[in-house]
Amino acid sequence: MNYKKALLFPFILLLFIAIFYNFKKEISFSFYHWENSYNLQNNQKKLYIKVLDINYSNKLEIIKTKFITKPTKGFVPVIYITNKAMGQEPLSLMVKKVLNNLKDIPYSYDEIQIDCDWSLSTKAKYFDFLREIKLKSNKKLSVTIRLHQIKYAKKTGIPPVDYGVLMYYNMSDIANFNTKNSILDNDVARQYHYNFDIYPLKLKLALPLYSQGVQFRNKKAIDIFEGLEKKDFAQNFTLIKKNFYEVNKSFYFKGRYIYKGDILRFEDSNFEDLKVAMDDFFELAKNPFYEVIFYTIKYKDKYDLNKLK
Structure with a gap:
């Protein structure tokens, strides 16, 4: 019986260390x-x-x-x-x-x-x-x-x-x-x-x-729109390359006036x-x-x- 306990002890100790290690981490x-x-x-x-x-x-x-x-x-x-x-x-x-x-x-x-x-x-x-x-x-x-x-x-x-x-x-x-x-x-x-x-x-x-849109005019950054989502570009924008959207017509966007030809780069903190x-x-x-x-x-x-x- 004591011999069996002696054999089990190292395994119990390792299990305890593993549990403690995972708890710490x-x-x-x-x-x-x-x-x-x-x-x-x-x-x-x-x-x-x-x-x-x-x-x-x-x-x-x-x-x-x-x-x-x-x-x-x-x-x-x-x-x-x-x-x-x-x-x-x-x-x-x-x-x-x-x-x-x-x-x-x-x-x-x-x-x-x-x-x-x-x-x-x-x-x-x-x-x-x-x-x-x-x-x-x-x-x-x-x-x-x-x-x-x-x-x-x-x-x-x-x-x-x-x-x-x-x-x-x-x-x-x-x-x-x-x-x-x-x-x-x-x-x-x-x-x-x-x-x-x-x-x-x-x-x-x-x-x-967070996420945001960076507004460019003639490739110069002029403004930032915080909290944008991809669905915000569903109308009045054309996707010109991944995450870059060109404005189709001048209009008020999120309370600010943006001009036709402006480009917004959509940036996000993706889960992956x-x-x-x-x-x-x-x-x-x-x-x-x-x-x-x-x-x-x-x-x-x-x-x-x-x-x-």
Whole structure:
């Protein structure tokens, strides 16, 4: 009897390890909220809520998200900062304004996320900004990371934060007429699959759920229509090549006047492309979080996301 138990023990142990391993690898889904007012009812999803939108024209411009309803417990406030604002505003003033605005949020949170596509010219200042925010807020700090910032990490640097969120979309030039899909193109993404094995920041993955139409006139991008579907091109358009539609007559389209001869490139985040992107990421990332953040909560019902797992 003891001999049989001894033989069974290794198998039981392996089974336990397998169950534990699969439990650890269970992927959770969360969402970005990117509107200027928060008014969700009965939301049960984990959210990363944009709370500040910071830009610079002649002066620093800050748009604060208005909370009409209370966010779900465990939400993460996100601060979007343009690279121009990071370059123009003095560091001490930027830190002070961000912290002061965060104090106005009437809800508790444990983490702050910064979304800024920094450049080589703003890198040092941005990293100092991150250190100051982390020190003075006494919160966990995360930042968004682009694919090129991993491939060229020696040049772009490693942000001094707790972890990064890899924005696995907007990877192509939206204004280039010849771009196939600026939202998500896995062939383009794979051109940046370098240095993941040595990148020191632990990463979460962010994927797109939105669609859009990019309007061109004489092959120059002039406007974007968010949330389009293929059925929107059923009338007054001619398909000239895959996902490129020419306007047959001038008319009001989604509240805006478009002209005969204009071309709209339809871009979408296809389910199959999302699956490929997710599989690629989890094969690449050295030590990832098993959490995927989708942009945005507005499109949460677009697919049965559980089928991505």
